[in-house]
Amino acid sequence: MAACSGVRRVPISMIGRPAAAVTMRAAADATADASTLARLRGSADRVAGKVREDGKSFRTVTVKFRYNDMQDVSRALSLDEPSDLEQDIYPVLPLLVRKAWERRVSIRMVAMRLTGIY
Numbered sequence: 001m002a003a004c005s006g007v008r009r010v011p012i013s014m015i016g017r018p019a020a021a022v023t024m025r026a027a028a029d030a031t032a033d034a035s036t037l038a039r040l041r042g043s044a045d046r047v048a049g050k051v052r053e054d055g056k057s058f059r060t061v062t063v064k065f066r067y068n069d070m071q072d073v074s075r076a077l078s079l080d081e082p083s084d085l086e087q088d089i090y091p092v093l094p095l096l097v098r099k100a101w102e103r104r105v106s107i108r109m110v111a112m113r114l115t116g117i118y
Helices: 033-053 090-100
Strands: 007-010 022-030 058-067 072-083 107-115
Touching: 033 058, 033 090, 033 107, 058 090, 072 090
Parallel strands: none
Antiparallel strands: 007 022, 022 107, 058 072, 058 107
């Protein structure tokens, strides 16, 4: 049923260290920075909560965009110290969005991933 509403929860795994689950939401012709940041903040709340529930912390935040022509672009930033709080993600989101949004065309998908799980 979640796939019908445009939401997919995809577990991500890495060799050596587990990564947090990624929440993706189809962004129907998203072109406004404010709506994109709001979606990413919502994802940060959910994913950081899952990391906290597991008693772990994360170090790297990655933002991925998929344009309507199916081209993907992603940008990542590592925090100075590992954290389990979404409040540490919020300040880096605008920077990552500016770096990732290379073209001013509509976006098909916005995704956020937390890695460097300790």
